[in-house]
Amino acid sequence: MLRLTRLRLTDFRSWPTLDAGFGAPVVAIAGENGAGKTNLLEAISLLAPGRGLRGARMGELGRRDDGAARPWAVAGRFASPAGTFDIGTGADPDGASDRRVFRLDGQPVRAQADLAERVAVVWLTPQMDRLFQEGASGRRRFLDRLAWALEPGHAREVAAHDNAMAQRNRLLAEGRGDARWLAGLEDAMARHAVAATAARRALALRLNAVMAAGTATGAFPAARMDLLCPIAAALEGQPALAVEDGLRAALAADRRRDAAAGGAARGAHRADMGLTHLPKDQPAAMCSTGEQKALLISVVLAHAALIAEARGFAPLLLLDEVAAHLDQARREALFEALAALPAQSFLTGTDAEVFRPLAGLADRFRAAPGILAPEGESGSP
Template identity: 30%
Template sequence: MHLRHLRLLDFRSWPLLELDLEPGVTTFVGRNGHGKTNVLEAIGVLASLRSHRVATDAPMIRTGAATALVGALAHNAGRELTVELALNSGKANRARLNTSPCRRLSDILGVVQSVLFAPEDLALVRGEPAERRRLLDELMAQRRPALGGDLAEYSSVLRQRTALLKSASGALRRGRQEESAAILDTLDVWDGRLAEIGARLVVGRIDLLRQLRPLVVDAYRGLAPESRPADLTYRFRVADTPDESELTDPGLVEAVLLSELGRRRRDEIDRGMSLVGPHRDDLVLTLGDEPAKGFASHGETWSFALALRLGSLELFRADGAEPVLLLDDVFAELDRHRRAALADVAAGVEQVFITAAVGEDVPPGLRGVRHDVVMAGEGRDRHSGMTLSRPGDDGVDDDENTDTEGGGRA
């Protein structure tokens, strides 16, 4: 797939950007903080409904605006589809597909598919379980949009259930037994919903991991042939953990979750938080017999993070899809071997977007159509803009510039 047009309105530093696109490589070159990563972030948000940089929508809405808009014309499986996502401050976000309003945001999942590699991906190896859960969930939602709807519903159930646990905790502390009993009766209903939806998510993650694991292992072997072998396992955080082969049965997983919810209820009420469910699980990365977190060298960490993204790309390809590849300021961070490996992969992708602080950081064969991103204005009027350079033989010729500073069409 590839994008033919991208539109940003009041998205971060961009008051307006209308950008025509073609298959191949597009590079965005500019100083840090001038807005080039914001463009890649917007594409990623269309693909997964999540930012790779922040957990909430508010930072993506331009200061002083009530709504940020991200839209694209996508060529996907022989069809051209228009997709639009509105991020609204203080109210629900909205999505449109081919100009028609969508009932659920997840209805646009799958229209744009992307794989992003960024320096922040080191957190996949070094960081907390939430980083690795997000990797699985974003892949799962893009490949199986129905599970994207389950993820949204699970988040809603989790919020409702956590609020009830806090209320029950407060009622018990105040000695209000009748109020507490009523809350606990309601909690039983939410336990059932959490276990039902949570089971589908766990089974979906296990199915994804079974397909992803060999691709990541192979990618890591190619990137770090002298290193210990890599592996990935799913940590289902319950007292008596079933074997991974049993986690493919939604009925069994649901029963296990219900049992664990009953066992941990007193702990959950005491702490006022949900302690059971797929939001507590982890994807464990290992090198040889040791966890990669805390034991991997700096080079091994980069190799594992890159292998996770290259494995993700190959997973889409196994589905017969060709996602957009987003490379956010990574070539300056990689050594010669890893730069060459990534460049070889990127050269074979239908559409690639690359950001760099300096154009020379991008391998010569990947410079493509270059856009120079600049920041203009002062204070609240600061905004991003760009100039377009059509590549010459060396990929960096800038004889022809079209000034689009402050937005407009490029």
Template identity: 45%
Template sequence: MTQLAISELTLSHFRSHKRVALSLESRPLAIFGPNGAGKTNILEAISLLSPGRGLRRAGAEDLTRRPEALGWKVTAVLQSLHQTHEIETWAEAGNPRQLRIDGKATPQTALGRIARILWLVPAMDRLWIEGAEGRRRFLDRASLSFEPTHADAVLTYEKAMRERNRLLKDMVRDPHWYTAIEAQMAEAGSIIQKNRSRTIEELTAAQEAATTAFPTATLALTSAEPIPDDLQAALAGNRSRDMGAGRTLIGPHRADLDAVFADKGVPAKDCSTGEQKALLISLILANARALARDFGAPPILLLDEVAAHLDATRRAALYDEICSLGAQAFMTGTGAELFIELGERAQYAEVTELDGQSIVMQKDTP
């Protein structure tokens, strides 16, 4: 199978890490150590090799190591579809994040053309019981994995909507101020809806085609109010109502991802904590299987504290699926015993803390 994998990773003054240099193989890497040692920071650095703000959505200034605050840098050698790429992303103190691929400055969207990275972090465990914003973000990350330009459509839509909302709050009634903005929202909104619908179709098909120990989720794209086909006309007709609310009340920004535990017919929000975690893992694995077909190689997986809420049987099943998929997965846990089912199929790294600095030691076995 064609591989997508990081062969070298270096962190400099990134979060708790003063300097880390890892030489990696394409098989999974199990990272273990006590809470607060810096395990998740390694995953966050890797997440910056994809478009966006990473798995914590942190600003560039927040990523720098303290107290030095000199700025930070992440470099990687990426093996992607029979090609090798050198990636550098960094931010100097007080400046925005920058990116170079193969020595050339480039926008973040270019990362989506050479890599696919998916992640699952503990904050997502509450995905099904909190507000719709988190579920939209989850769906948009999945959509971005299939269509790298999806982020551009989302940013375009949100920027235009902010401008429209400002006009609404200022009680501007002249339609000429709205026409171009609403046309932009409608165009970007159509792309967003198309990408989201395609993503749900891809995830559904990947779940149905797989034999897995994880539950299948029945997915649907819903909205507080139906999103009309002619969004531009609907926005124009809704101005008076929107003006009363001081914000835009219809559009893809009001969408939600609905999920049901298929075998039980129970909405995800009503499932147990363990079932909710299993549904999330199922969707990440489905996304990975669909990408392996769509992109030509399985994505890189970042699975933070993935063993939480999983019993030994389901944990072993997860590791079997990752290895069968052929994905390079970076997994964290507090103890080496959480990865015993991986055996020689994985690489290992122990992270400890000494004098406020994270220390990473690579190992052949746990």
């Protein structure tokens, strides 16, 4: 099991400092609203590739002092099947860059994607309760986090596609019609779009097999994930190279239209994720909020089991206020499923009593502003 055994924070969000140790496969954190529980989960999420569970910018992460954000740092020690390692991230201590810096065992990390070889994190937050009512971008980000855990190189493919697309968009907007330059960017877009889509498609196929078996999801409803994407549809019947050729030609033909629209009409950025409640044969968008939460829980439980089998370690699960739309039976089913998973889970909630059934299995903490203390004890910042 991949396990976060120690978390240290310095001037991160509402936390001036924190040095906390975790020993159990489940960590339950209770506290009132505003106690900093979500901030703790966000800090953990920043130890993996990406911008964390809030998608925040650098300037939003430092603790505020007289209106200015302080330099901040997050560090985690992990135990894994391959041994112990440390990951750190935060503001550049020398102030030479306004970009987030990373350290792996004290050494600089060349690219965030390199971290995906060591650690993966998946989360559910209250903001995701509207995942199926809002735009495709949120669903695509959720899908990509799942795909990164299965295929660490996926992060590089998505980033390379988006970089080539941004350059192409800029050239088209400026009216700079250098055909060879545009052709090179469209070639990059096509190659990376097909590679990214293939990884998303492989994830969906393998995840659906796990969810169909039902052994990892327990009492939560069976679900089916669908990748809604013309590139994915093309890959079902054509070799990848043929799909690349077709996309490359289509991008070249779309230059005038894309220039007028201000962006590319085709590419990996147009993908969407669909989820179906199989017992009811109903799309998630038509399900109740509680049913949607249950479907997402099914996905993350199945995903943890899939990644554990495929890579030898499961992602950390960050479940913020996960019990908010679950009745008592579903809460108990969730706790049973988490106990059976080869994954470490972090849960938050406002009511400590909700986590009482986890006694003996979980590390239980009480959060207050600047304080994280074992349940039943008091602490000071």
